[in-house]
Amino acid sequence: xxxxxxxxxxxxxxxxxxxxxxxxxxxxxxxxxxxxxxxxxxxxxxxxxxxxxxxxxxxxxxxxxxxxxxxxxxxxxxxxxxxxxxxxxxxxxxxxxxxxxxxxxxxxxxxxxxxxxxxxxxxxxxxxxxxxxxxxxxxxxxxxxxxxxxxxxxxxxxxxxxxxxxxxxxxxxxxxxxxxxxxxxxxxxxxxxxxxxxxxxxxxxxxxxxxxxxxxxxxxxxxxxxxxxxxxxxxxxxxxxxxxxxxxxxxxxxxxxxxxxxxxxxxxxxxxxxxxxxxxxxxxxxxxxxxxxxxxxxxxxxxxxxxxxxxxxxxxxxxxxxxxxxxxxxxxxxxxxxxxxxxxxxxxxxxxxxxxxxxxxxxxxxxxxxxxxxxxxxxxxxxxxxxxxxxxxxxxxxxxxxxxxxxxxxxxxxxxxxxxxxxxxxxxxxxxxxxxxxxxxxxxxxxxxxxxxxxxxxxxxxxxxxxxxxxxxxxxxxxxxxxxxxxxxxxxxxxxxxxxxxxxxxxxxxxxxxxxxxxxxxxxxxxxxxxxxxxxxxxxxxxxxxxxxxxxxxxxxxxxxxxxxxxxxxxxxxxxxxxxxxxxxxxxxxxxxxxxxxxxxxxxxxxxxxxxxxxxxxxxxxxxxxxxxxxxxxxxxxxxxxxxxxxxxxxxxxxxxxxxxxxxxxxxxxxxxxxxxxxxxxxxxxxxxxxxxxxxxxxxxxxxxxxxxxxxxxxxxxxxxxxxxxxxxxxxxxxxxxxxxxxxxxxxxxxxxxxxxxxxxxxxxxxxxxxxxxxxxxxxxxxxxxxxxxxxxxxxxxxxxxxxxxxxxxxxxxxxxxxxxxxxxxxxxxxxxxxxxxxxxxxxxxxxxxxxxxxxxxxxxxx
Numbered sequence: 121x122x123x124x125x126x127x128x129x130x131x132x133x134x135x136x137x138x139x140x141x142x143x144x145x146x147x148x149x150x151x152x153x154x155x156x157x158x159x160x161x162x163x164x165x166x167x168x169x170x171x172x173x174x175x176x177x178x179x180x181x182x183x184x185x186x187x188x189x190x191x192x193x194x195x196x197x198x199x200x201x202x203x204x205x206x207x208x209x210x211x212x213x214x215x216x217x218x219x220x221x222x223x224x225x226x227x228x229x230x231x232x233x234x235x236x237x238x239x240x241x242x243x244x245x246x247x248x249x250x251x252x253x254x255x256x257x258x259x260x261x262x263x264x265x266x267x268x269x270x271x272x273x274x275x276x277x278x279x280x281x282x283x284x285x286x287x288x289x290x291x292x293x294x295x296x297x298x299x300x301x302x303x304x305x306x307x308x309x310x311x312x313x314x315x316x317x318x319x320x321x322x323x324x325x326x327x328x329x330x331x332x333x334x335x336x337x338x339x340x341x342x343x344x345x346x347x348x349x350x351x352x353x354x355x356x357x358x359x360x361x362x363x364x365x366x367x368x369x370x371x372x373x374x375x376x377x378x379x380x381x382x383x384x385x386x387x388x389x390x391x392x393x394x395x396x397x398x399x400x401x402x403x404x405x406x407x408x409x410x411x412x413x414x415x416x417x418x419x420x421x422x423x424x425x426x427x428x429x430x431x432x433x434x435x436x437x438x439x440x441x442x443x444x445x446x447x448x449x450x451x452x453x454x455x456x457x458x459x460x461x462x463x464x465x466x467x468x469x470x471x472x473x474x475x476x477x478x479x480x481x482x483x484x485x486x487x488x489x490x491x492x493x494x495x496x497x498x499x500x501x502x503x504x505x506x507x508x509x510x511x512x513x514x515x516x517x518x519x520x521x522x523x524x525x526x527x528x529x530x531x532x533x534x535x536x537x538x539x540x541x542x543x544x545x546x547x548x549x550x551x552x553x554x555x556x557x558x559x560x561x562x563x564x565x566x567x568x569x570x571x572x573x574x575x576x577x578x579x580x581x582x583x584x585x586x587x588x589x590x591x592x593x594x595x596x597x598x599x600x601x602x603x604x605x606x607x608x609x610x611x612x613x614x615x616x617x618x619x620x621x622x623x624x625x626x627x628x629x630x631x632x633x634x635x636x637x638x639x640x641x642x643x644x645x646x647x648x649x650x651x652x653x654x655x656x657x658x659x660x661x662x663x664x665x666x667x668x669x670x671x672x673x674x675x676x677x678x679x680x681x682x683x684x685x686x687x688x689x690x691x692x693x694x695x696x697x698x699x700x701x702x703x704x705x706x707x708x709x710x711x712x713x714x715x716x717x718x719x720x721x722x723x724x725x726x727x728x729x730x731x732x733x734x735x736x737x738x739x740x741x742x743x744x745x746x747x748x749x750x751x752x753x754x755x756x757x758x759x760x761x762x763x764x765x766x767x768x769x770x771x772x773x774x775x776x777x778x779x780x781x782x783x784x785x786x787x788x789x790x791x792x793x794x795x796x797x798x799x800x801x802x803x804x805x806x807x808x809x810x811x812x813x814x815x816x817x818x819x820x821x822x823x824x825x826x827x828x829x830x831x832x833x834x835x836x837x838x839x840x841x842x843x844x845x846x847x848x849x850x851x852x853x854x855x856x857x858x859x860x861x862x863x864x865x866x867x868x869x870x871x872x873x874x875x876x877x878x879x880x881x882x883x884x885x886x887x888x889x890x891x892x893x894x895x896x897x898x899x900x901x902x903x904x905x906x907x908x909x910x911x912x913x914x915x916x917x918x919x920x921x922x923x924x925x926x927x928x929x930x931x932x933x934x935x936x937x938x939x940x941x942x943x944x945x946x947x948x949x950x951x952x953x954x955x956x957x958x959x960x961x962x963x964x965x966x967x968x969x970x971x972x973x974x975x976x977x978x979x980x981x982x983x
Contacts, residue, residue, distance in 0.1 A: 154529075155319040155356060155538040162520065162536065165355060165464045166315050167480070167513050168471045170238075172459030173312065174487075175475040177237045178203040178222050180445040180455035181211065184416040195442045197474040198222065202235070202452055217493035222478060226493050230481035231506075233490040236272050236497040237456040240309035242487070242512060243269065243499055244331055248316065248519040253526040256744040257289045257792040258770055260334055268500035274300035274335040275309070276496065286762070286772030288792060290333035295624070296654040296776070298335070302409040302588075304417050306332030307344035308453045312460065314351025316519045319538040320527055322827075324352035325370050337655060338624075338685075339409075339588070342377045343423045345370045347457055349543060354464035359435045363461065364427065369543050373830075374550050374687065376407060376588065379946070380420045382874075382977075384427040390875030395432035395443050399425060407589040410653060416449040425449060429458045437462040437470050483510045544827040547690040549612055549619070549983065550904050552948040554686040556580050556591035558937040564593060564670070567605040577601040587624040587653045587684035595631070595671055597678040607634075607670030610688050611951020612902045612983045613662035618693045618823065621669050622657040627681030630779050632672040632786075635660050639672065641778045641786040653684070654776075658787050659691065659823065665902075665951065674779070689825050696748070696820030697737070704817075705734040708806070714782040717815050718750060722784065724813040726761075732805035735817050742797045746822035748788035749773070749804070750815030754781035759810025764803040765793060773804070775812045784815045792822070831982040833895055833903070835961070838978040840868045841876035849879060849891070857888030857966070865889040866963075872976040873908040873944045881918075881965040882972035892962030894924065895980060902983040903952040905961055909945055911973030913938025918965040918973050920947050926955035936965070936973045944976075950983070 179200040181190045194210035201211045204220035213219065220226050221233045243263075251259040261282050269279045277300055278292040287297060295301045310331045317324040328348030332341045349367040357363045371378035383405050387398040402424045412418055425447045433440025440462055444455040463471055479485050487507045490498050521531045528539035552563035559580060566578040577596045586592040595604045613619065621635045632639040633656040640656040660667070671683040702711045702721040708731030712724045723733050739745060753759045759775045770793070778786050793802065804814055836851025837843075843850045847867045856863040865887040872878040881889055905922050918938075923931040932952060937945045952959060963975055 153540055155540045157318055157355060157536045157538060159517065159534055159536065161467075162318065162355070163513050163517060164467045166516050167509060168463030168466065168468045169312065169315055169351065169460045170463075170509060170512060171471055171475040171479050172461070172463030173238050173241070173456045174232050174479055175472065176441065176444065176455030176457070176459035177235050177452045178232070178479070179441060179459070180452035181206075181448070182416070182450055182452045183448050189448065190446050192442065192446070195445055197438075197441065197472040198478045199474075200445060200452065217495045226490070227488055228486075230478060230485035231488050232479055232485065233488045233493070233495065234498050235495075236275070236305065237308050237453055238312070239489070239497045239499065240269070240271065240275065240305075241312040243267070243503070244310065244313060245316075245512070245515045245519055246503070248522070249515060253519070253522045254743070256794045257330070258744070258794040260331065261288045261292075261771060264334070267502050270496050270498040270500055271305065271309075271335075272496055273303050274298050274305045278335045287774065288771035290337070290792075291774065293333045293336045293341075294655055295337065295652060297774070299411055299652060301336045302338060302340060302412060302419070303336060303414070304340065304419060304422065304450060304453055306336035306340040307347050307419065307423070308456065309335070310344055311347035311351060311457055314348035315464075315516050316523050317352045318355035318520065318536070319352065320523065320541045321349045321352040321367065321370075321543045322541040323523060323527055324348040325543060339375070339377055340419045342371060342375055343419050346377070346423070350461055351464060354461055357465060360430045360433065360440065360461055360465055361435060363465070364430050367543070369545050372546050372548055372687070374548050374554065374946075374948075376420060376555075377423065380405070380424045381427060384424050384431065386874040388428075388431040392432070395428055395447070398428050398432065399447050402428065409588045410585055422450045422454050425451070426454045426458055429454065430461070433458075435465075437466050438472065441472070480509055483508055485509055487512060544829045546825040547828050547983075549610055549688040549690070550906065550948045550950040551608055551610060551686055551688060552934050552950070554608075555589055555684060556586070556593050557589045558945050558947070559591055559939045560935075560937070561593065561606070562935045562937070564606055564608045567607070568601050569603055570601060577604050578606050581682070585626070585682075587626070592626070592682045592684040593671065594680060594682045595673045596680045597629075597673050597675075599678070602678070603673065603675045605670060605672045606683065607668050608686070610667045610669055611665065612904065612953075613665050613667055613951075614690070615662055615664060618659060618661050618691050620657050620659050620689045620691050620823070621686070622655060622689070623671075623686040624653040624684045625656050625671065625681065626653045626684075627673070627679065629673065629677050629679035629681060630777060631681035632674065633658060633670075633683070634672050635669045636667050639786060641776065659694070661693070665953070676779070691823040691825055694746070694820050694823040696818040699735045699737060699817045699819065701733050701814040701816055705736070707732050709733065712782065714784065716782075716784045718784070719816075722750075722752075722782070722813055722815040724782070726806045726814070727811060729806055729808045732803050733814050734801055734803040737795070737800050737802055737817075737819050738798060739795050739800065739819070740797065742795065744792055744794050744822075745819055747791050747793050747802065748818040749775075749791065750784050750788045750817075751775050751778070752781055752783055752813040752815070753777045753810065754779075755810055757810055759812045760807060761812055762803075762805040762807040763791070763793070764801075764805060765795065766800055767803075770794070772807065775810070781813060788818065833898055833980040833982070835895060835978050835980050836893060839874055839876055840872060840879045840976060843868070844877060845869050852879070852891050852893050855890040855892070857890075859888070862887040862889040866891045871942075871974070873910075874977050878974040878976040879963065880972060880974045881963065883969060885969040886967070887969075888966040890921075890962055890964045892921070892960055894958055894960045896958040898954050898957050898959060899982070900955050900957060903954055903959065904948060904950040904981050904983055905952060906946060906948050906979045906981075907975045908977040909936045909947045909973065909975045910941060910943060911936045911938045912940055912971060914971045915965050915967030915973070918967070919963075920949060920975070921962045921964055922949045922952050922959060924958060924960040925952055929953070929955075936963075936975070947975075
C-alpha cells in the first residue's frame with residue numbers, strides 16, 4: 121500500500137552555506153569587487169577591536185562550575201577577575217598575578233599587562249612588519265627564537281621546540297611534537313590577523329591558519345580561521361550575526377566545529393531569548409579531546425559559547441559582552457573575541473566607556489610586556505616593554521597597507537582601495553562515520569588473513585582514548601591474527617584530481633594509513649610511550665571515482681593501532697621537481713640499492729656527525745617552497761637531520777620511524793623551506809640524533825585546499841517542519857511494507873535536532889516501512905546525501921537510502937546509528953552518480969514492536 125508518491129523538482133541553489141539546515145548565507149557588502157575603507161575609519165575600528173580584545177579579558181569570568189555562578193550583577197566592563205577589581209561577591213582573589221592585568225598593584229594606572237589573549241597577536245604584527253605580507257614559516261621560527269616567546273601550554277612547547285630542538289612550524293603545532301596541540305592558543309592568539317585583511321576574508325583565513333599552526337592543529341586551527349575571517353568581514357558589516365553567517369563557510373562541512381555551529385544556531389532558533397538555557401544545552405553536546413588536562417579550555421566549548429553570545433546578543437555590544445563574560449569555561453577568551461568583533465562593527469563611538477577610560481585613556485594608556493610578575497605570557501627579548509595603543513594601531517595599519525597592495529589593491533594617504541574577496545568551503549569528500557561516533561564500524565570494512573575477519577581483532581572502541589569524542593576504530597594483531605586492515609571506500613572522487621587523505625593514528629606498533637597503494641607510516645616513539653595520537657596524511661591523484669583508504673597493521677611485532685577523524689580534501693595539484701639523493705653531493709654515507717627506492721638507489725650510512733647529502737636546486741622566484749624528503753628510519757625513535765640552505769643552518773628536520781631500513785614505500789616527510797631566486801643548495805646533515813636514509817627530495821610549491829561554493833538541491837520539507845506532527849509528512853511518500861500494514865509506522869513528531877520536528881519510524885507491533893522522496897530536475901553529476909539520525913537499535917534492518925539515480929545502478933545505503941536518545945549523529949551517503957536527472961532518497965526500517973529511529977535536517981549537495 122502506498123500513499124501519494126512524493127516527487128520534488130530540484131531548485132539548484134548556489135549558496136556557500138547551502139547545507140546548513142537552519143541558517144542561510146546572506147551576501148554582504150564585504151563580497152563586493154572593490155571596497156573602499158578610509159584610513160580614519162580603519163584606525164577607529166581597529167583601535168576599538170584591540171580595546172575590545174583587552175577589555176574582554178578584563179571583563180570575563182573564567183570558570184567551569186562555580187557555585188553560585190556569576191549573575192548579571194557581576195557584569196561590569198573591565199571589572200572582571202583579570203582586572204583585579206572584580207566584586208568580592210563575584211570572585212575570590214587568590215593573589216595570582218594573572219588576575220591583576222590592569223593598573224595596581226603591578227602596573228601604573230591605565231597600564232595593561234600582557235596576556236595570552238593578545239600578546240602573540242601583537243607580536244605577529246612585528247613579524248609581518250619585518251618580513252612582509254607573506255611571512256614564511258622560517259620567518260616565524262626565526263622571530264620566535266630571537267625574541268624568546270613566553271606562553272602557556274602549546275606556545276611554551278612550540279617555543280622550546282624551535283629554540284632547543286630546531287623544529288620549524290607547522291611541525292611545532294602538530295600533535296606528534298606538541299601534546300597541547302588541541303588547546304586554545306591557535307585562535308585566541310591569532311584572530312586579530314583578520315584586522316590586517318579588511319574585506320579580504322580569504323587572506324585572513326590563510327594568515328590565521330598559517331600563524332595558528334605554529335601552536336596547534338585540528339579543530340583549534342579550524343576555529344582560528346573562522347574568527348579571523350569574521351574580523352576581516354566585520355569592517356564592512358553592521359551586524360555581528362550577519363558576519364557569523366557569512367564567515368561560517370570556512371568551517372569544513374564534515375568538521376566538528378561546523379556541527380557545533382549548526383547546533384548553536386538551532387538552539388537559538390528553538391529558544392531565542394534564554395542564553396543560559398542554550399549554554400546548558402551546548403555543554404551536553406560538546407566533545408572531549410584525548411590528553412586534555414583542562415576541560416574548560418576545550419575549543420568547541422568556548423567557540424560555541426562565542427556563537428551564543430553573538431546570536432543572543434542581538435548585535436548589541438554590551439549584551440553580547442555580558443553573555444560572553446558570564447557564560448563560563450574560558451570566558452575571558454570568549455569575551456575577548458566577541459568584544460573585538462563588536463569593536464570593529466561599532467567603532468570607538470560604540471565601545472564601552474570603561475574600555476576607553478581605563479585602558480585607552482585618550483592614548484595615555486599603555487600596553488606592558490610583563491617581564492616582572494612571573495606571569496608566563498610575554499616576549500622576553502628585544503621587544504618593547506611599553507607601547508601606546510595608537511602606536512600599535514599604526515603597526516596594524518602599515519601591515520594592512522602591505523596586505524592590501526599584495527592582494528591587488530592600492531593605498532593612498534587617506535584610504536585603502538581593497539580588492540574584495542569571497543570565501544567558500546573546502547572541497548571535502550564526505551566519509552560516513554569517519555570519526556566512529558556512530559558507535560560502530562558502519563561504513564567500514566574489515567580484512568584479516570583468516571576466514572573469519574572481525575571481532576575480536578578489529579572493532580569500534582569506546583575506552584576513553586579516542587582522539588576526540590568517544591569512539592575510535594581499533595586494529596589488534598596477535599599470534600592468531602598476524603595482520604589486519606580497517607578500511608572504507610571513498611566515493612565521488614574526480615578522476616585526475618588530487619586529494620589529501622588525513623587521519624589521526626595511535627598505536628604501539630608501526631601502522632599504516634593507506635590510500636589504495638600509497639601509505640604513510642606511523643607512529644613515532646613519543647606516540648608509543650604516551651599513547652599520543654599523530655596526524656598522518658597521504659596525497660594522491662585519483663585514477664577512479666572510488667578509493668580504498670584506512671588503517672593497516674602489517675605483519676611483524678604484534679600490538680594495536682587505532683584511527684580517528686578521517687578526512688578527504690581536494691587540493692591543488694603540486695608541481696614538483698625530483699632530485700635523487702644518489703646524484704647529490706655527499707660527505708660520508710654510501711649509495712645503496714633498494715627496490716622501493718626512487719630510481720632504485722638511495723644514500724645510507726650517514727652515521728657520523730657532519731655526514732650529509734647536499735642537493736643543488738633551482739627555483740624561479742624567492743619565497744617559501746615545500747620539500748618532500750623520501751626517507752627510511754629503521755630505529756624505534758624519531759631521528760633528525762640538520763637542514764642547511766645555502767650553507768646556513770635553518771632548522772632541524774625530524775624523521776619518524778618507518779618499517780625497515782631500505783624501505784621507502786611510505787610517504788615522504790613534508791617540510792617548508794625558504795629559498796632565494798635561482799640556484800640554491802639544500803644540505804641534509806647528520807647532527808647526532810638517530811639515523812636516517814635519504815632517497816630523494818621533491819621540491820615545489822605547497823598544495824592548498826580547493827575552495828568552491830556548494831550547489832544544493834532543494835529537498836522538500838527537509839527539516840520535517842512543514843506540517844508539524846502528522847502521519848503524512850509534506851513532500852514525502854510512504855511504502856507500507858511487504859504486507860501493506862505499516863502505513864502508520866512513519867510520522868513526524870516534536871524533538872528534531874534543529875529544534876522543530878523529526879521523521880520517526882515506530883510502531884507498537886512489528887513493522888516494515890520506507891519513507892521516500894524523488895528529487896527531479898537534477899543536473900547530472902555526483903551528489904552527497906546527509907541527514908542527522910538517532911535510533912534505539914534492535915531493528916532487523918534500518919538504513920538511509922539513495923536509489924533510482926541512473927540505469928541499472930545499485931541502491932546505496934548507510935545504516936542508522938543505535939546509540940539511543942538524544943545522541944544524534946551525522947549519516948552520509950557520498951558519491952551518488954546521478955545520470956538521469958533524478959534521485960530517490962529515503963529511510964527504510966523493519967523491526968519489532970517498540971523499536972524506533974528518527975532523522976532530521978536532510979541535505980543533498982552536488983560534490
